Amino acid sequence: MSQNAVELAPEVLTGELLTEEEYRRSKARRLTETARSRLPVQWQTPESRRQVAGALAGQFALAPVRYPRAVGRGLVIAVRAWWGWVRVSDFYEAAKAGDKLADKWVEIAALRRRRAIITLVTLGVLGLGSGVVSLAVGSAPVLLAGGAASAALAIAGRRKDGAGGRKAVVGARTLAWAMDGDHLVEAFRAAKVIGKDDGLQFVRLPKRDGSGWYVVVDLPASRRASQAVAHREDLASALAVDESRLILERVRGDDGHAGRLALWVGDSDPYAAPPVESPLAKAESWDLWRPPPFGTTARGTAVALPVVWTSLLVGAIPRMGKTYVMRLPLTAAALDPHVRLIVADGKGGKDHRPYELVAHRYIRDARADSVVRLIAVLEEAAADVEDRFSRLADMDDEVCPESKVTPEITRNPRYGMPLTVIGIDEIQNYLEDDTPLDPGNPKGKKRGQRVLELLTFIAKTGPAAGYSLVLATQKPDSAVIPDKLRGQLGTRFALKVMTWQASETILGAGTYKAGMDASKLLTSHKGVGLLRGADGETDLDAGEAVTVKTHLLPIKDIRAACERGRALREDAGTLTGDAAGDHAVGDLPAHVAARIEEAARVEPATVAASVDIVDAEVVDDDLPEPLGALVDAIDDDEDGVVATADLAERIGWEAKDLGQALRRLGVPAPTPPRQRINGSPHPVAVVNLADIRAAVVAHYGG
Ligand SMILES: Nc1ncnc2c1ncn2[C@@H]1O[C@H](COP(=O)(O)OP(=O)(O)OP(=O)(O)O)[C@@H](O)[C@H]1O
Numbered sequence: 079m080s081q082n083a084v085e086l087a088p089e090v091l092t093g094e095l096l097t098e099e100e101y102r103r104s105k106a107r108r109l110t111e112t113a114r115s116r117l118p119v120q121w122q123t124p125e126s127r128r129q130v131a132g133a134l135a136g137q138f139a140l141a142p143v144r145y146p147r148a149v150g151r152g153l154v155i156a157v158r159a160w161w162g163w164v165r166v167s168d169f170y171e172a173a174k175a176g177d178k179l180a181d182k183w184v185e186i187a188a189l190r191r192r193r194a195i196i197t198l199v200t201l202g203v204l205g206l207g208s209g210v211v212s213l214a215v216g217s218a219p220v221l222l223a224g225g226a227a228s229a230a231l232a233i234a235g236r237r238k239d240g241a242g243g244r245k246a247v248v249g250a251r252t253l254a255w256a257m258d259g260d261h262l263v264e265a266f267r268a269a270k271v272i273g274k275d276d277g278l279q280f281v282r283l284p285k286r287d288g289s290g291w292y293v294v295v296d297l298p299a300s301r302r303a304s305q306a307v308a309h310r311e312d313l314a315s316a317l318a319v320d321e322s323r324l325i326l327e328r329v330r331g332d333d334g335h336a337g338r339l340a341l342w343v344g345d346s347d348p349y350a351a352p353p354v355e356s357p358l359a360k361a362e363s364w365d366l367w368r369p370p371p372f373g374t375t376a377r378g379t380a381v382a383l384p385v386v387w388t389s390l391l392v393g394a395i396p397r398m399g400k401t402y403v404m405r406l407p408l409t410a411a412a413l414d415p416h417v418r419l420i421v422a423d424g425k426g427g428k429d430h431r432p433y434e435l436v437a438h439r440y441i442r443d444a445r446a447d448s449v450v451r452l453i454a455v456l457e458e459a460a461a462d463v464e465d466r467f468s469r470l471a472d473m474d475d476e477v478c479p480e481s482k483v484t485p486e487i488t489r490n491p492r493y494g495m496p497l498t499v500i501g502i503d504e505i506q507n508y509l510e511d512d513t514p515l516d517p518g519n520p521k522g523k524k525r526g527q528r529v530l531e532l533l534t535f536i537a538k539t540g541p542a543a544g545y546s547l548v549l550a551t552q553k554p555d556s557a558v559i560p561d562k563l564r565g566q567l568g569t570r571f572a573l574k575v576m577t578w579q580a581s582e583t584i585l586g587a588g589t590y591k592a593g594m595d596a597s598k599l600l601t602s603h604k605g606v607g608l609l610r611g612a613d614g615e616t617d618l619d620a621g622e623a624v625t626v627k628t629h630l631l632p633i634k635d636i637r638a639a640c641e642r643g644r645a646l647r648e649d650a651g652t653l654t655g656d657a658a659g660d661h662a663v664g665d666l667p668a669h670v671a672a673r674i675e676e677a678a679r680v681e682p683a684t685v686a687a688s689v690d691i692v693d694a695e696v697v698d699d700d701l702p703e704p705l706g707a708l709v710d711a712i713d714d715d716e717d718g719v720v721a722t723a724d725l726a727e728r729i730g731w732e733a734k735d736l737g738q739a740l741r742r743l744g745v746p747a748p749t750p751p752r753q754r755i756n757g758s759p760h761p762v763a764v765v766n767l768a769d770i771r772a773a774v775v776a777h778y779g780g
Pocket of ligand 1: 394
C-alpha cells in the first residue's frame, strides 16, 4: 500500500486502568450482551419484553372468545377438505379440463362411492369406539381425544401472518438464528444478492467476534462482492437489523477475491457506544510521518489518518463533529516540533484558539481584515512551495533521491522545509467572500476567488514539498468548493449529511452506488463518518471507504497538547511566526504569482482527471431500477439480444417482472419478441442490449 493510503494502524493502544471489581463488572456486562443477542428479538429489550408480555396477557384474556371461533373456522376448513376428497375434486377437475370427463366418469363415480363408504365406516368405528371406551373406562379419554381434535381444528383455523385480522407480533428471529448457515443463504436470496437457486460457500463459519457475529462467504461465480456491498440495506432488511449494525467488506489480497465477502453484524449499534478518548490527549509528542490515530471501525479496529502526501476534506451538516474531526490531525501536527502549522478559523470561535500557542500563522475569524491576511499567508505559503522545489532540485541525490521532501529533510532545521499543515475550518466563509481584491477595481477578482486560486495551487503542487491541507465545510458542493480544488483533496471524510447527493459530493461520484452513503448515518452518530482515501497515489477504490467512529479530543486536551508542542518547539528551536511573535508575512515574488495565475487558468476537467476522484456533480440523478442494476450486470463487450430470463437471473429479478419494468422504462421489445437463442429448443423472450443502453443514455439526456 502506498504511503498515503488509509491504513489500519497496527498498534494504537487505547485503554484505561480498571480495578478488579470494574473488570469483573465489564466482563459480566459483555457476557449478558452476548447471551441477550441469542434471545429472540422480542425478549431482547425491556420495552419489547413488556410489549410481548402485555400481548400474551391480552391473548390469554381473549382465549374463551377466540378459541371457539378458531375451532369453527377449522371445522369449515376440515369439512371442505373432506368434501373435496369424497367428491374426488382434483381428478374430476383434471378430467374436465382435459375434456376427458366422459372417459373417466365411471372411474370417478366408483372412487366417490368408495370414499363415501370409507367415511361412513370411519365415523361408525369412531362413534362405536367412543361409546365402548366411555362405558369401560369413563369419559376422560374421549374428552381428551375431543380436546386434541378441537386443538388441531383451532390450529387449522387460526389467523395466519398476513391474513386479515391477524395482529402484528414482534419478530421471533434472533441474530444467532439469522446468522445460521441456511438462514443466511435465505437472507442473501431475499436481498437479491444471489439468485434464488444459488448458494453460498462458507470460508469462515458464522462465529462470535467482539460484540457481534462474523462470517466470510464466497458468492456464486457470477456475483461480485462489491455488488453485495452496494446492497447493504437490502441485506440488513433481510437479516432484520439496522444497516448501521451491518458491516460488509470485500476480502482483498492473497486471501481474497472479487467474490469473497466478509460480513459482520453487531449485537447493537456499534456507533452508539461512548466515544473513545484520543491517544493524542496523552501523547508526549507525535511524528507526523506516522499517520495519527483517527478512530475505530465498528469492529474496534484502529484507523489512522495519513496526513503527509495528501489533503483532507471534511464535510457534514452542522453539529456532527467536523471541527472535532479536523482537530485530530491538527493536534498531531501541533505535537510534532518539526511541523509548521497554519490555522484559519472561518467560524471565529474558540475551537482552534489553543493552536495559537504553536501556529506559524493563526487567523481567528473570517472578518474582512482576516480574509486579507489569509490571502497574504497563503501567498507566503505558495512562494515557499515554489522555493522548496527549486532548492530540492539542487540537493544532493543522497539527501533528496526524488524531487520530494523526506523525513530527514523535514526534520532538519538547516533545510527550512518542515512538514506544513494548513487547517481551515468553515472554508466556505472565505471562499464565498465576494469583496473585490482590489478596491479600485470593483469588477475585478474577488477575495474568495483569490483564496481558491491559492489553495488550489498549494493542494496541487504542495504535497511533494511537504504541504498538506485539512479543510472542513458544511457546504461541500461545487458552487462553494469548485472541482478544481476538491479534485486535489485526496482524502475525504463525510460525517452525517442530509442526502445521498451531498454524500457523493464529499466522497466522490459512484460512492453511493457502491454502498457508501453518509446520509444513512443517524444524527445521534456524532463524530462517525465515512473515510475514503482516493488519491491518485492510493490503490483504494470507491468500494473501500471505512466507517469510522472518530476519537474524542476535547479542547482542554488540545490546549495541553499545544502547550507540550510549544515546549518541544522551543527546545528544538522551531517556534516560528505568529507563535514566536513574528507577525510579518513574506512577499509573493512575481514569478510565483505568474505560476499561480497559470495554474488557475487550467481547465477544471484536466485538473480533476489527474486524480482518482470524479466529483459528484457529473451524476445529478440516479438511474431507475432495473436500469441501474443492469448497467453493472451487462459487460461492456456484450452485444445483440439476450434472453430476458438470463438478464433477470443476473440481477436477481423474475423474468416477467423485468420484461414489464423494461417496457415501462421505454425499452422496446425486439421483433420478434421471442427468439431461439443459444440453441434453446423453444423461442424465449429476449431483449436487445442496444435498447437498454439507449434507455440509459436517454435517461441522462444524451
Ligand atoms: N468523536 C466524537 N464522538 C462523540 N461526540 C462527538 C465527537 N466529535 C464531536 N462530537 C460531539 O459533536 C458535537 C458537535 O461537534 P463540532 O462542534 O465539531 O461540530 P461541527 O460539525 O463543527 O459543528 P458546526 O457546524 O456547528 O461548527 C460536539 O458537541 C461534540 O460533543
